[in-house]
Amino acid sequence: MNGSEQVIATPNPLGINLSFAVKRWVEPEAWAERVVACGLELVQFSFDLLDPLWPALLRISLAQQHSKAAKAFGLEIHSAFVGLACYTYNNLLHPLPEGREAAMNWWRAAIETAAELETPRIGGPVGGMSVRDNVNPASRKERLDRLVEDLRTLLEYASKLGIREWLIEPTPLPRETPVSPEESVRLLEHLTGFIPVKLCIDVGHALYRPLYQEHARLEPWLALGNRIGMLHLQQTDGQSDSHWGFSTPGIVDLFKIRDLLKDGPEGIPVVLELFYPFEAADDYVWEDVQVSVGTIRRSWGYIKSDSDGE
Numbered sequence: 001m002n003g004s005e006q007v008i009a010t011p012n013p014l015g016i017n018l019s020f021a022v023k024r025w026v027e028p029e030a031w032a033e034r035v036v037a038c039g040l041e042l043v044q045f046s047f048d049l050l051d052p053l054w055p056a057l058l059r060i061s062l063a064q065q066h067s068k069a070a071k072a073f074g075l076e077i078h079s080a081f082v083g084l085a086c087y088t089y090n091n092l093l094h095p096l097p098e099g100r101e102a103a104m105n106w107w108r109a110a111i112e113t114a115a116e117l118e119t120p121r122i123g124g125p126v127g128g129m130s131v132r133d134n135v136n137p138a139s140r141k142e143r144l145d146r147l148v149e150d151l152r153t154l155l156e157y158a159s160k161l162g163i164r165e166w167l168i169e170p171t172p173l174p175r176e177t178p179v180s181p182e183e184s185v186r187l188l189e190h191l192t193g194f195i196p197v198k199l200c201i202d203v204g205h206a207l208y209r210p211l212y213q214e215h216a217r218l219e220p221w222l223a224l225g226n227r228i229g230m231l232h233l234q235q236t237d238g239q240s241d242s243h244w245g246f247s248t249p250g251i252v253d254l255f256k257i258r259d260l261l262k263d264g265p266e267g268i269p270v271v272l273e274l275f276y277p278f279e280a281a282d283d284y285v286w287e288d289v290q291v292s293v294g295t296i297r298r299s300w301g302y303i304k305s306d307s308d309g310e
Contacts, residue, residue: 028069032069043078047085049066052112080110120163148190166195166198181223
């Protein structure tokens, strides 16, 4: 941002998921410096930077260092979120009881890590069924019923450790859940009584055409109103879960999303979530992150130049 520009207030805070920093800027000060260089103050911590199942003493030390760096750079860790590593597993919908118990252990450790990071929120996708379970109606029902039980157990544990909100991210895969606005509402209705549970809606997921076809739109999701706690933003072609930056052409219209948010849930944070091939050049990744943040800020009025007038 140059001297002829100023940041202006907007109803939706803009932040960034630390997915861009994975395997690159993993030192706490390294990612913090880059977030500040982008002019942002809000971050979503990725468990790809710190595996909750690492030895407890080492994990606690690392979490405290990340928390300390965020404070030193004037950043808020809004939430701690599932990354690519955990997402590759079936998680709480694993077909075998041993797999589900391992997932419960991971989530308990993740809740502890979130508390150690001093963030009040945790979340992510909750799991995916095997092909065999998904095509068997009885097995599918059993997995979904057990999922509710397990999530309620985890919510109770999270409340005891000071977590104030749980964010569930719908995904556009029929073997995962929730996969639609209607399914999301049904799941949330089963998860009351502990801490608030809300949805993290990913723009790219909502626009995934192979599954939703003519219904691949953001509007039905935003209609869920106060059930939404966050929006994930990415550029996509609508044919994959792309998570591209905004220097790449795609179907996401930032101006349209800006206008939709004017009538959508008030004040929910919008978090840019970008994933890059591990072999991508570091300079390219950093440039793409900066261009993407700048494009969003200008499109949504986060930046106003003096030439824009009053």
